Amino acid sequence: MSIAEAEASQLAVEQPSGLWSDAWRRVRRNPAAWVGAGLLLFFVICAVFAPVIAPYGPQESVGSLAAVPPGPSAEYPFGLDEQGRDVLSRIIYGARLSLLVGVVSVAIGLSLGMVLGAISGYFGGRVDGVIMRFMDLMLSIPGFLLAIGLVTLLGRGLFQIMFAIGITTVPIFARLLRGSILAQREADYVLAARSVGTPGLRLLTVHILPNSIAPVIVQATLAMATAIIDVAGLSFLGLGPNDPGLPEWGKFLAENASRLQNSAHLVFFPGFAVVFSVLAFNLLGDALREAIDPKLRA
Amino acid sequence: MLRYVAKRLLLLVPVLIGLSILVFAYVRALPGGPAIALLGERATQESVEAINRELGLDQPIFVQYLRYAGNLIQGDFGSSVLSRRPVVEELLERFPATVELGFAAILFAVLAGIPLGFVAAKRYQGVLDNTSLVASLIGISFPVFFLALIMKYIFAVRLGWLPSIGRLDITRSLEHPTNFYLLDAIIAGDGAAFVDVVAHLLMPAIALGTIPLAIIARITRAATLDVLSEDYVRTARAKGLTTAVIDRRHILKNSLLPVVTVIGLQTGLLLTGAILTETVFAWPGVGTWMLNAINNRDYAVLQGGIVFFAFLVVVVNLLVDISYAFLNPRIRYQ
Numbered sequence: 203m204s205i206a207e208a209e210a211s212q213l214a215v216e217q218p219s220g221l222w223s224d225a226w227r228r229v230r231r232n233p234a235a236w237v238g239a240g241l242l243l244f245f246v247i248c249a250v251f252a253p254v255i256a257p258y259g260p261q262e263s264v265g266s267l268a269a270v271p272p273g274p275s276a277e278y279p280f281g282l283d284e285q286g287r288d289v290l291s292r293i294i295y296g297a298r299l300s301l302l303v304g305v306v307s308v309a310i311g312l313s314l315g316m317v318l319g320a321i322s323g324y325f326g327g328r329v330d331g332v333i334m335r336f337m338d339l340m341l342s343i344p345g346f347l348l349a350i351g352l353v354t355l356l357g358r359g360l361f362q363i364m365f366a367i368g369i370t371t372v373p374i375f376a377r378l379l380r381g382s383i384l385a386q387r388e389a390d391y392v393l394a395a396r397s398v399g400t401p402g403l404r405l406l407t408v409h410i411l412p413n414s415i416a417p418v419i420v421q422a423t424l425a426m427a428t429a430i431i432d433v434a435g436l437s438f439l440g441l442g443p444n445d446p447g448l449p450e451w452g453k454f455l456a457e458n459a460s461r462l463q464n465s466a467h468l469v470f471f472p473g474f475a476v477v478f479s480v481l482a483f484n485l486l487g488d489a490l491r492e493a494i495d496p497k498l499r500a
Numbered sequence: 501m502l503r504y505v506a507k508r509l510l511l512l513v514p515v516l517i518g519l520s521i522l523v524f525a526y527v528r529a530l531p532g533g534p535a536i537a538l539l540g541e542r543a544t545q546e547s548v549e550a551i552n553r554e555l556g557l558d559q560p561i562f563v564q565y566l567r568y569a570g571n572l573i574q575g576d577f578g579s580s581v582l583s584r585r586p587v588v589e590e591l592l593e594r595f596p597a598t599v600e601l602g603f604a605a606i607l608f609a610v611l612a613g614i615p616l617g618f619v620a621a622k623r624y625q626g627v628l629d630n631t632s633l634v635a636s637l638i639g640i641s642f643p644v645f646f647l648a649l650i651m652k653y654i655f656a657v658r659l660g661w662l663p664s665i666g667r668l669d670i671t672r673s674l675e676h677p678t679n680f681y682l683l684d685a686i687i688a689g690d691g692a693a694f695v696d697v698v699a700h701l702l703m704p705a706i707a708l709g710t711i712p713l714a715i716i717a718r719i720t721r722a723a724t725l726d727v728l729s730e731d732y733v734r735t736a737r738a739k740g741l742t743t744a745v746i747d748r749r750h751i752l753k754n755s756l757l758p759v760v761t762v763i764g765l766q767t768g769l770l771l772t773g774a775i776l777t778e779t780v781f782a783w784p785g786v787g788t789w790m791l792n793a794i795n796n797r798d799y800a801v802l803q804g805g806i807v808f809f810a811f812l813v814v815v816v817n818l819l820v821d822i823s824y825a826f827l828n829p830r831i832r833y834q
Contacts, residue, residue, distance in 0.1 A: 234637075339518045342817075343810045344768035346775070351806065354794050355530055431643045435776055438645045439791055455646065459780075462649060463657050473646040481641040488637060 225416070228493035235493075238485025245479050248297040256291035260449045264288055273467045281467040283458070289467065292449040293475050299443075299450045300479055303364055303433045304426035310368030312422055315375025322376065323383030323414075324406050334380070337373035345370040349432055350441060358444040367432050371425050378421055382414035389413075416494040423487035427480045434476050451476050504825055508818055519810050520572060524565050527803045577804035582796050587804040590789065595808075596679035597667060598785035601777070602770045604701050605709035606763065613713045614759065617720025618752060624725060632717060639714035644773045648707035648780040655703060665782035667700050668693070708777045712766045719762045723755035730754075757827055764820030768813045 229235045248255060258264055265272065265286030273281040280289035322333040340348070352366035386392060387410065395409050434452025436442050442453040451472040458468035539547055552558050556567060571578070577587035620629040656664035667681050668674060674693050676684050682701075685694035727733065728751060736746045775787035782788070786805060793801035 234634075335514070335518070339515060339522060342515060342519060342814045343522075343806065344772045344813060346772035347768075347806065347809060350775075350794065351526060351802075354802075355526065427641065431641075434643050435645060438643075438776060439779065440795070452643070455649075459649060462653050466653055469646075469649055469653075473643070473649070476643055476646065477638075477641050480643075481638060484637050484641050 225490075225493040229489055232489045232492065234485045235489030238482050238489060241478055241482035242486065245297045245301060245482065248294045249301050252295045252298060256288075256294040258288040258291040260287070260292050260295035261447055262287060262291070270461075270464045271468070273465065280471045281465075283454075283468055284461070284465075289471055292454060293451065293471055296449040296451045296454065296472065296475065297479070299360075299448060300430050300433070300476070303360075303367070304429045304479075304483070306361075307364040307368040307429045307433075308371065308422050308425045310365055311371030311425065312375055312418070314368070315372040316379050316418065318372065319376035319379030320383065320406060320411070323380035323387065324402075324410070326384075330380070333376070337376050340370075340373045345428075346432055346435060349436060350439070353436060353441045358441060360443045360445070360448070363433060363436060363441075363443060364429075367429050367436075370432075371429075374421060374425070375418060379414060379418050382417055383410055386410050386414050420487055420491040420494060423483055423490055427483035427487065430476060430480050430483070501825070505822055508821060512814065512818060515814055516811070517569075519814075520569055520807065521565070523803055523807050523810075524568055526806075527799050528561070528564075530797075530799060572807070577807070578800035580793075580798055580801050582792075582798045582801075587800050590801070591786070591804060591808060593679060594784065594786045594789045597681075597783060598771070598774050598778070598787060600667075600680050600682060600701065601704055601708060601774060601783060601785060602767075604705035605770060605773075606712060606766065608705055608709035609712035609716050609766070610763065613716030614720050614756070616713075617717040617722075618724050618747075618755070620717070621721045621724035621728065621755075622747075624728075629721075632721075636714035636718050640711050642710065643776075644707060644711060645776040645780050647710055648704065648777050651703050651707055652780060662703050663696075663700050664703075667697065667783065669696050669700075672696060704777050704781045704783055707780070708770065708773050711773065712763075712769065715766065716759060716762060720755065720759050723758045724751060727751050727755045757824065760823060760827065761820055764816055767816040771809055771812070 263286040264278075265282045267286060268282070268284060271282045271284050271286070272278070275281070278288055278290065280293065283289055283292070318333050318337070322330045343351075348370045349366045352369060353363055356362040356366060392405065392409055395405055400409070433442065433450070434455065437450055437452030438456040438459070440456070442456070443450055454472040455469055455476070458465065458472075462469050539551065549558070556564060559567075575588060577591070579586050580590060583590065616632055620632045623629050652664050655662045663669065672693055674681070674684055674690060675688055677687060678684055681697045682694065685691075685697050733746065733750050736750050741750075771786075774783075774785060775791060777783065778785045778787035779791065786809070790802060790805040792798070793805065
């Protein structure tokens with residue numbers, strides 16, 4: 203065996219490192235990603251196992267009605283609310299709603315936005331022009347204002363709220379994917395696939411999309427953070443889910459904002475639940491962006 | 501340059517037309533309608549039809565739109581159902597309050613954010629850099645109304661240092677020729693009133709400015725890092741310029757380009773953030789005005805408010821693009 207052959211066999215053993223394995227390696231090395239993932243896991247566990255973890259039910263009265271409900275104590279670490287319900291239990295159950303809102307609204311926005319962005323980027327021309335002008339139009343209305351408008355129009359059901367928040371993210375995803383596809387469309391590997399007769403739809407789904415999706419994933423993670431903040435904001439304005447029993451954090455906080463002076467725990471605990479869940483998505487999204495964005499690579 | 505501005509202004513026309521159609525369709529689709537809002541849910545069919553005839557709502561939809569668009573061009577946004585006053589009149593009263601708040605917030609964000617981002621980049625991966633990165637991530641994770649409530653609790657309820665609601669102490673009398681209270685106080689030559697206005701402005705502005713501050717600091721840092729590795733910075737260093745001159749003339753000037761864009765992009769965020777901040781501090785601005793309109797089904801106000809907000813965002817973005825072309829001549833020739 204010649205030296206060249208020996209070197210060649212050694213080289214072949216090394217896996218070529220692709221975008222995803224590269225990104226994964228960088229994410230693993232980032233402490234921020236670990237903190238974010240840990241926080242998120244904590245909230246997911248709270249959401250899934252709420253009936254097991256929470257000492258009481260979300261609607262269960264364990265104390266009496268009180269104008270100034272008792273604050274944190276050994277028995278009730280987060281205190282009670284004005285109806286004598288355990289605040290800790292309500293916050294644990296609330297994790298279900300916030301995560302649900304984050305995931306569902308982003309799923310709605312992502313799927314609509316990706317379809318529009320893919321059509322726009324792949325076909326180009328007049329279709330692209332019409333779709334993008336409409337997206338520009340939507341972007342000219344501030345996202346949260348658009349959500350307020352849509353909730354006023356559609357009503358205050360939980361699904362309507364998630365839909366409204368999802369819609370506000372559509373133009374962001376559409377533009378992002380379009381730009382990403384445009385950058386890929388003229389790449390050599392796409393030309394190669396086209397020249398061997400790969401049909402259009404297959405070209406888009408198998409070759410172009412997987413290579414254009416990275417920035418969209420980053421944006422989706424960050425959009426979940428925004429979705430959780432937005433639903434809390436809607437609740438704060440009195441436009442949250444109209445079911446009075448739902449232990450939604452923003453609603454809980456909003457209903458007690460006027461009790462700030464005497465019962466600050468009713469505002470601070472749900473508020474910090476929002477902050478930490480949003481922080482989890484922001485940390486993860488940020489770490490993903492750093493891992494995937496070629497410009498940030500050393 | 502002039503051609504560029506003209507082109508951008510022309511592109512504004514289809515956006516504004518599309519926007520007016522969108523908002524028109526939206527308000528028509530809202531449940532209820534002005535007749536119900538005026539007469540209540542139990543109005544008779546005849547009286548509803550009479551009101552609709554009076555307001556021209558029995559006309560074909562495109563005739564209604566044309567009339568609405570015609571009024572809009574003349575600056576007529578209709579009248580509030582609730583107060584019976586022209587929407588424009590109320591807007592002019594409310595708008596200065598929101599602008600004063602927004603300007604103060606962005607001023608705070610820029611004055612703190614740019615130096616912070618710049619120093620962080622200069623000490624790349626140092627303690628200050630890492631701390632400010634973490635702090636900015638935490639900063640953008642706070643819902644603006646929650647931050648506002650925390651500040652209110654600490655500085656108004658507990659410490660009693662700052663007033664918790666409104667723009668001016670109710671016992672104080674001040675003429676309002678401009679409705680910009682800071683200006684009003686200066687015009688009146690009333691020093692004590694000026695201090696009072698600033699005290700009222702402080703907490704809402706900091707609460708509203710915190711997220712833009714975090715974003716501006718991050719963008720400044722990223723842009724400065726980009727510029728730091730440019731050849732012309734090395735050249736400047738090689739020819740023996742002092743660090744202060746390089747920082748100011750070569751680095752900061754070039755790294756501020758993307759920051760200008762980002763400041764413009766904050767307008768939408770500031771306006772929506774203002775709705776929440778104004779609610780917490782009972783600030784009589786556009787935000788609380790529109791929220792009242794939603795709760796009272798005052799559709800003329802809602803319609804006018806949305807068109808106005810969107811118009812503002814479009815115009816500010818246009819100004820940012822133009823200033824960008826002005827700052828960076830490369831854009832103009834593309």
